[in-house]
Amino acid sequence: MTKEIAHSERAHALLSASASSRWLACTPSVRLEEQFEETTCTYAEEGTLAHEIGELKLRKHFTEPMGQSTFTRRLNKFKKHELYQDEMLKHTDTYLEYLQSITLGMPVAPYVAVEKKIKYDAYAPEGFGTVDCLIIGGDTLYVNDFKYGKGVPVQAEDNPQLKLYALGAYLEYSFLYPIKNVSLAIIQPRLDSISEWTCPIEYLLEWGESIKPIAQKAFNGEGEFIPGEHCKFCRAKAQCRARAEEFSALADFTNLKPPLLSNEEVGQMLVKGQHIKSWVEALKEYALGECLKGNEIAGWKAVEGRGSRDYVNIDVAFKHLKENGIDDALLYERTPLTVAKLEKVLKKEEYRSLLEEAGHIVKSAGKPALALASDKRQAISPPDAASDFQ
Ligand code: SF4
Known part of the structure; x- marks a missing residue:
């Protein structure tokens, strides 16, 4: 690992902002997670490298003007990293261009901080984190988050991670700047997604007050285990009993009469079972790890998977x-x-x-897909849906 990558391995708080949607929903999860070692994966390391490149470009443009040769020398170090891909340059350009578009329209030069460490411990015990780019211009505080992942687009609206950063930044800067509004943005260039959301500062402060008792509970490891979408990145996701019990509750439906399920029951079963696939995957991964360590998982064993062939040269x-x-x-x-x-x-x-523009691309509508009623997309009207389905 290069020195530059190591630099960006940010220490994080027990009540980390990036995991806040989890500990706000399932308060005992952070203490339960302490029993599990923290691991990283290639995607996370790739994201770290892209962040480092983005940070360099932002520093050059906003806070640390540097000659082209210094910039090129620093960039070339990142290019030597084994996970480097040319597309990182394009995506970090999109990130920089977005931030430039915010600052360009400002009548007075804004305050800009890159990779700024922020404390939000007034709201969540020992809470701190690093904001990718913080801008204060006029009466607005801008909290910008660059995400290199290409899984699903993350929405800025009411995003707890960014709201925690904004609270911390407000406490730090409100003595110097007349902040009245907060603008949150999540830039995900690989998904062509930039999500923005603005709220008045009063709304944010009210939310901050509302989470204080929840954050204290989470810090103490108290409260009820509540499984949900947020289990995906929990280190306890395979062995967590609450999660396992949620799926075993599906068995309750087998006692239902009459023999055919009603549409209402189908809806309920799908809600309960929507994360079952990823749960089974997590269980399998855990069980394989145990078998390879020589521990017994009743009824299972580790075997050699299918091999592959390759040319010697x-x-x-x-x-x-x-x-x-x-x-x-x-x-x-x-x-x-x-x-x-x-x-x-x-x-x-x-x-x-x-x-x-030359007319060589034809766009076709996506296949009808099932989504939760809370999904932001508009429902397809029944006649269209029926013909598409045919
Ligand atoms: S797996 Fe889900 S329910 Fe269990 S502790 Fe983690 S977040 Fe809570």
């Missing part, structure tokens, strides 16, 4: 094939890139002008 192997009369056409296949992949390799403007 592809160049040498192909040369050998050609020398033995095998035609090139049999050895290679040439397939066109998908629209999504091509968009990734081309510049945005190039993609638009050469393909979209």
Whole structure:
């Protein structure tokens, strides 16, 4: 691991802002998690590297003007990292451009802080975290969060992580700046998503007061275990009894009469079972780990998975094939890139002008999909839905 990556391994609080949607919903989870080792994965490390590149660009532009050669030298260090991909440059540009668009319209030069450590311990015991980019301009405090993940778009509206950062920043800066509004933004360039949300400061402060007793409970490890969507990133997700009991409660439905389920029962079962797949995956991962450690999981064992074959040296192997009369056409296949992949390799403007605007791209509606009633998308009206389904 390079020095630069190590620099960004941020220490985080027990009541971390990024896990706040979990501990606000399931207060005993943070103390339960303490029994489990913290792990990282390639995606997280990739995100850290992208953050480092973004941070460098932001510092150069906003807070630490540096010559082009210093910038290039620093950037080149990141480029040597094994997880570096060229697309990181494009996505961090989108992040920088978004922040520039906020500050450019301001009549007076704003205050900008990059990777700013913020304490929100007045609301959650020992709470602190790092804000990617904080801007104060006019009477508005802007809290900006860069997310490199490409799982699902995260919404800024009422986002507890950003609200905690905003509370901490307000406490730190309200003596210096007349902050009346708070604007939260989550920039997820890999999903083409920038989500923004603004609220008056009174709303934020009221929310802060409302979470104080919940945060104290979480800090003390008290309260009820409440499973839900937030279990996904909990370190206890495989062994948690409350989560297991939630899924075993599905068995209650088997006693229902008459023999066919009503639509209402189908809806209830789907709500209860929506996270069952990821729960079973977490259980399997845990059980495999235990088997490999030599611990017994009743009725299960670890076996060797299906192996794979690979060339010892592809160049040498192909040369050998050609020398033995095998035609090139049999050895290679040439397939066109998908629209999504091509968009990734081309510049945005190039993609638009050469393909979209020239009429080479056709957009079709997505297949009907089932979503919870709380989902922000509009429901498909029944006649369209029926024909699409056909
Ligand atoms: S797995 Fe879910 S229910 Fe269990 S402790 Fe974690 S967040 Fe709470």
